[in-house]
Amino acid sequence: MNGAAPRGSTHRERAAMAARLAFIVGVGLITALSLAPASALPPLGLWDKLEHAVAYALLAATGCTGFVSRRGRIAVLIGLAIYGGAIEVVQPVASASRESSVADWVANLTGIGVGYVLALLIRLFMRRTSLA
Numbered sequence: 001m002n003g004a005a006p007r008g009s010t011h012r013e014r015a016a017m018a019a020r021l022a023f024i025v026g027v028g029l030i031t032a033l034s035l036a037p038a039s040a041l042p043p044l045g046l047w048d049k050l051e052h053a054v055a056y057a058l059l060a061a062t063g064c065t066g067f068v069s070r071r072g073r074i075a076v077l078i079g080l081a082i083y084g085g086a087i088e089v090v091q092p093v094a095s096a097s098r099e100s101s102v103a104d105w106v107a108n109l110t111g112i113g114v115g116y117v118l119a120l121l122i123r124l125f126m127r128r129t130s131l132a
Contacts, residue, residue: 019066060115
């Protein structure tokens with residue numbers, strides 16, 4: 001393989017594949033960071049809720065860009081909402097230095113909404129630049 005796109009592959013298909021890969025890597029990274037002891041986390045210097053919102057916005061944006069069908073986007077959004085809540089429930093079990101927080105889950109949900117809007121803007125940009 002010479003690194004070229006597979007025959008018949010379009011820019012849209014390659015962008016969706018890249019977004020799906022970023023989504024999967026992001027879910028793994030967020031899971032690892034969410035379940036690690038608080039002392040093991042790198043200090044970002046941001047407000048905790050902003051960190052949650054940004055992380056979930058990126059997950060929602062990559063997920064909704066990668067799974068382009070309406071059904072796929074709905075599955076990503078619902079899945080992330082459930083995942084964000086489940087992580088909050090599991091955190092204190094995984095690490096004694098972590099605690100559950102409804103406010104963190106609300107920040108996650110806010111990020112999911114922002115990420116969905118970002119995905120819609122990405123989709124609009126791709127259509128206008130003939131990448132879709």
